[in-house]
Amino acid sequence: MSVKNDYDRFIAEQKEVMKKELIQFAMLDQEKRYVEPFRIFGNVYYAGDSWVCVHVIDTGDGLLLIDSGNAQATAMLIHSIWSLGFNPADIRWIILSHGHVDHIGGVNFLRKMFGCKVYLGEPDAVMFKEHPELSLVQESGNSLEMLFEPDEAIREGDILKFGNVTIECKLVPGHTAGCVALFFDVSDGEKTVRAGYYGGFGFNTLTKEYLTEIGDPGFQMRKVYIESIDKVKDEKVELFLGNHTENNKFFEKLEKLKADPDGENTFINDQDWKEYLEQKKAELKVLGANMNKMGYVGEVKSLISELMQYNVSPDALAEFLEKEPLGEGLRLKMKDVLTMYQGFTEYLKGRYITAEEVLELLYDVAEESELLRNSVIVLDEFTGFTPIQNRLMEKLLVLAKKVSVSVTMDVREDFYQCRGVHELFAMSKKTVASLLKVAELCKVPVEEPLVLPTGKQRRYANAADLYFMEQNLFRPGAGSYRYKAPEQSMQHIRITSLKNPREELKFAAREIVRLTRENGYRYRDIAVVTGDVQQYGNYVPEIFEQYHIPYFIDQTKNILFHPFIECIRAILEMIEYDFSYESVFRFLRCGLAARVVTEAKNSDKEPDPAATEDLTQQPETGYHGLTEQEIDRLENYVLARGIRGASRWSRPWTFVMPDGTLEDMARLNEIREAVYENFKPLLEAFRGKDNTVSIQTYELYSLIRRLNMEQLLKERGNFFEAHGNQARAKEYDQIYKIVMDLLDKVTSLLGDETMTIREYSDILDAGFEAAKVGIIPPGNDTVTVGDIERTRLNHVKILFFVGVNDGVVPKAGNQGGIISQFEREKMAEYHLELAPGAREKVFIQKFYLYLNMTKPSERLYVTFCRVNSDGKALRRSYLIGTLLKLFPQLAVEEPSEEETLEGALTAESALPFLMEGLTKPVEDEEAWTALLAWYLSDEGEREKVMQLFDAAFGAHKDDAISKAVTKALYGNTLENSVTRLEQFAACAFAHYLSYGLRLKERELQQFASVDMGNIYHDVLERFAKGIELSDYTWFDIPEKAQEALLSQSMEDAIAGSGIGDVFEDARNSYLLKRMEATAKRTIWALMLQVRKGKFVPSGFEVSFSRAERLDAVQFQLGEDEKMRLRGRIDRVDTYETDDKVYVKIIDYKSGNTTFSLLNFYYGLQLQLVVYMNAALELTKKKYKGKDTEPAGIFYYHITDPMVDADGQESEEEIRRSILEQLKVAGLVNEDPEIYGAMDTDFSGTSTVIPVALKADGSLKATSKTASTYEFGLMSDYVRKKIEHVGKEIFAGNVAVKPYLLGDRSGCDYCPYHTICGFDVRMPGFSYQQFEKFDSSEEILAHIREEIGEPGKNPDGE
Secondary structure, eight states: OOHHHHHHHHHHHHHHHHTSTTIIIIISOGGGGBOOOEEEETTEEEOOBSSBOOEEEEOSSSEEEEOOBOGGGHHHHHHHHHHTTOOGGGEEEEEOSSSOHHHHTTHHHHHHHHOOEEEEEHHHHHHHHHOGGGGTGGGSSOTTOOOOOOSEEEOTTOEEEETTEEEEEEEOOSSSTTOEEEEEEEEETTEEEEEEEESOOOSTTSSHHHHHHTTOTTOHHHHHHHHHHHHHTTSOOSEEEOSBGGGTTHHHHHHHHHHOTTSOOTTBOTTHHHHHHHHHHHHHHTTTOGGGSTTHHHHHHHHHHHHHHTTOOHHHHHHHHHHSOOOHHHHHHHHHHHHHHHHHHHHHTTTOOOGGGHHHHHHHHGGGOTTTTTOEEEEOSOOOOOHHHHHHHHHHHHHSSEEEEOOOOOTTSOTTOOOOTTSTTHHHHHHHHHHHHHHHHHTOOOOOOOOOOOTTTTTTTTOHHHHHHHHHTTOTTOOOOOOSSGGGGGTSEEEEEESSHHHHHHHHHHHHHHHHHHSOOOGGGEEEEESOHHHHHHHHHHHHHHTTOOEEEOOOEEOTTSHHHHHHHHHHHHHHTTSOHHHHHHHHTSSSOGGGSOSOTTOOOOOOGGGTSOTTTOOOOGGGSOOHHHHHHHHHHHHHHTOOSHHHHHSOOOOOOTTOOHHHHHHHHHHHHHHHHHHHHHHHHHHSTTOOHHHHHHHHHHHHHHTTHHHHHHHHHHHHHHTTOHHHHHHHHHHHHHHHHHHHHHHHHHTTOOOOHHHHHHHHHHHHHHOEEOOOOSOSSOEEEEETTTOOOOSOSEEEEEOOBTBTTTBOOOOOSSSOHHHHHHHHHTTOOOSOOHHHHHHHHHHHHHHHHTOOSSEEEEEEESBOTTSOBOOBOHHHHHHHHHOTTOOEEOOOSSOOGGGOOSTTTTHHHHHHHHHSOOSOHHHHHHHHHHHHHOHHHHHHHHHHHHHHHOOOOOOOOOHHHHHHHHOSEEEEEHHHHHHHHHOHHHHIIIIISOOOOOOOOSOOHHHHHHHHHHHHHHHHHHHHHSSOOTTTOOHHHHHHHHHHHHHHHHHHTSOGGGGGSHHHHHHHHHHHHHHHHHHHHHHHHHHTSSOEEEEEEEEOOGGGOOGGGEEEOSSSOEEEEEOEEEEEEEEEOSSEEEEEEEEEESSOOOOOHHHHHTTSOOHHHHHHHHHHHHHHHHSTTSEEEEEEEEEEEOOOOOOOOOSOOOHHHHHHHHHHHHSOEEEEEOOHHHHHHHSTTOOSBOSSSSOBBOTTSOBOTTOOEEOHHHHHHHHHHHHHHHHHHHHHHHTTOOOOOOEEETTEETTTTOTTHHHHOOOTTSTTOOOEEOOOOSOHHHHHHHHHHHTTOTTOOTTOO
8 A cells, every 4th residue: 555545545534533532632732731840748759730639648668650641741741750850760559540541642652661550449440351442442542552560459448668668558439430549648857748639520331421421321320429528528538639639729829839838828728528528429419400490590690691792603613513523521511502402592593692692793783873973982901802892893903093002011021922821911911922812803093002101100109019010019029128117018008917807898898997097098999808898798898887887898798598499489489388397487577567457347446656666777568567576476376286288277176275365366367368369360360271471470469469578678778778778778769670570581481381389489589699789889988899800990099808718819720610621621632712610710710819919009908817717727818928928027917805995986896995995904094994984875875784794793683572562473272283382393483384374385286205194194094994894804804895995095095185187297107106006015914913012003094183272282371371282193093901901103104214212302203292192192082091102102114115125035035125124114113012912923023013032032233112101201201392482483493593403403404495595604603503412311311301200210210
């Protein structure tokens, strides 16, 4: 074959190769991707390019490479290693992050050349053999490039040692099956950090098309990817090494490191690793579902806007996608974008023009304009032109007589040569180049550039250091400025470190006041700029108003959280969620719902002052109709009755609350009817299947009109204007029109469509999210607060640059967006220009920084904070280091955090200094005293200061309520349960609120634990009565009869509870089944416990009311004051002998309550002993002539216990284990005859009562027993304790003094904490300390002492 034919074949093959994935972008022209190699930290170096990372580690015994880059970049890699000062021949090992061609390309050459050993994840080594196509080697463009067999396969958990470096390896499959993560320590001097390297983050191998093609139609590899991230994301990593530069903000960190090499190393950050892995995990989870993501519509809108601005029409984009050999992943994404772009432009055609199309329209009609023809056009402060602006320039250059464009550039620069985006004035040079190109195209002559003189003799005539900064900031090889005298160094440039953003703005405010008062500056001469207007703008109103500084915040405000928008979203939520409780009261409490209902019929009441008293904060129009108090009452009713759904709102409510009246119900029904009737048309518009968007929007608009919202918004705007808040007034002036315009557009564009309420709400939300309100400056003489990029500042003499922290200046790179940095660069290779990507933005931000720093002509203040508003530590920006290099005599000021008189420039700003002096000594006591005297002498400020005094020196004091109040609250006779007395013992104030003032928590219709306990009690009572009425006893009732009786008892208890409809929802329905199982288990256990002993149940729900006249529950507390206890004993069992009757009481508890003698002693657990006293007295009356003795006091825990078992236990062992868990807890009489009668056949440990016997038959120490004498002591003590509590109640004791016993206190689960404000750190508050005793004997000794039997022992001696 001839040489000519061989060459033609070669060219044909080359053309085919050029169509393949990655060829142009990744494999060719590698020199364009060169990055100067550098040391990252310690023995870790960077030798990769601008896309693929290669890391070099000096192990002390040779070089280790992590990845080897593209084959075509191998020569550049060798050069980089030489540049670092190493010999490439020293490469001994290569670890490959994964088996893709862009990371393994250099291996064959390096291994053959230097004999290095290669490590690869085992699954990828298998992939090379079995599925080599998955390595993407076919994308390399080199048919001679070959795969290889690694020397070592990396497995999970491998520990690899290379010289003095030890690397822990983990497999993290996802991007490929054999991706590896590496962890190792890196030291630099005395500092050691943990490095982490993750093997592959790309989603290109996780697309549906790719996974389907390789045989993973279920997309399992996506799940594996997330599992891999979860496996390592919590590793402690301080040095995050990526395998592509886009993974770890590489260029952003590199620029900061270059700018401030002596500052903190920006590659060391203990948050980056976890944050990025969490981000990638979150991104993958929403893959394919982005359209429902909040803000995604905005991203689509931004991209379409970008395409329009860069003159990329849908047709041009379609042609581009057809012709250019993009990768399949990017092609599919851009096809989706194209579909949306085409649909967007098609829909708008003939209806609207977008803001981006205005310039295009101007281009079309420019020739018709007499104004433009032969005019002089001056374009100032443009930092660049988009393609569509350049297209318009073509017309302007031809039509105008002269066009002048100003650009910012150093006169020492070559205006026409740009070496790359890294140059400071690259944007200006790019602008010059584009204008020259347009002029050449239009054949318009270009005049010689007019270079304005420097500001040395003009702007900076009195600030030579500012002039030096203008000439040298961000310039390579810049020198340093030397002040003639040290005191001059702080005159024009100051760098200050403050605690947090609030302190930064306070510092700025103090300086602004000082400069205007002492140096004669006007407010308009001063500006404040920041990289985070959103955060700092939140503090400006409060602080600047405190210092009486007029200000203007130059930012548009998102309307998404405006009350009117909140109201509309609540309205739609009511429709979507069918009048759910949350949606209804979200609407009623939005502040614009007052006129949903008129005033009460026949109402002659005055407007409620409570609803209108604080007009300085928020205008209130509730007195026109619905008041806040009425909303509160309505909400309480809705919650108590469980009202949900539009159907419940459409019908009259008839149930009258216990504390309500018929008049209250009439008003509630008026409100109910008004709400429902107002919403009914809108509800029907969305329920009708054929209703269009036009009908739905009309009904929404009609509801807004019926609620008179336009008038309400006007009233609020007038209110804010009257109170001097012009910004809020303008906001209210614009908001109604913005919403109406949006509704008009929705109707115009989608009027004939049909939509669900969810779709309709999403569309409105997208519109609300995109809408902004702009505020014009309220006056000329104001301090402008703005953004470093957006705000245009002219003739500024003084600039405060605040928030100069890492991540804000420059702004942290945005990893998101529909098109990534990688994809933008790839498209740029094919000559489709879009907006700058993340890398270029880093350099652009530097240019904006330069523009801002050189704005002030007389003074520059630069401040940064040490912690953010959440208290998290922050780093200063690299800019601080850059300034300190330029001005080595400058020092970073760090003012004292203590308040001083210097900050007391206004009455409001002096308050912090005054308050500090109230709590601790201040340095200038004389000044503080004079300030206090001024405040006390000023009538307007005196009350405010006295309140501060009260707060600083006030102490809580407990005062008893008077006899008259006590009598009014309680009368002369206290009739109450034992629980009330226990509440008093826990905290007298909580008792007062609960039983004196009768405060209650809001009633909710829900199934709470108290309801469960009540139902269990009712079931057991009904079951016991059923046995009494039957022919059976507890000892002989058959199992079937038990089950039938239990089922009937359960059914009757639920029906009688009054909350039967609660069980209609799925959760409570399941709970009911669990309750039935628990009740069945309880009956089973109680039956067995009864049958194992001689005690017979003799009473259930035994009441000791007034009719019984029991001495045990009657107390004479004073001459006129008495107490009667009420209560019901769940169960009384008796065992009768010839001369005695033994009494046992059981209290059923659904919670796990146990009897504590210590709690009893302190009055926290009196119930069982009081019940025993009553039961003994009742039994004595019933069994006349026989003695009665206490046998035991018990709690039975109603539960269905779980048994720990290994499957080898017998049925009897499991049965015994269950009984062991269900036995009663409490105190048993230690008489063997008595406890033997409770469990007649036990030996060792009883499964009925808390008793265990030793081998000799005596009681074990673990047994819970008491003698008859000790039961008597407790009986006497409980009477004494109750009398004492009763007398304290009548004495008016309402002390806020909860008990403290170990780790338990009276504040646990207390609902009244927000009322009492108890806090031991505040003066006057303290706990009632309860002492813990070592033994029951010690407690009983104290009981004997208190009842006057100190010398007696159990035998009475």
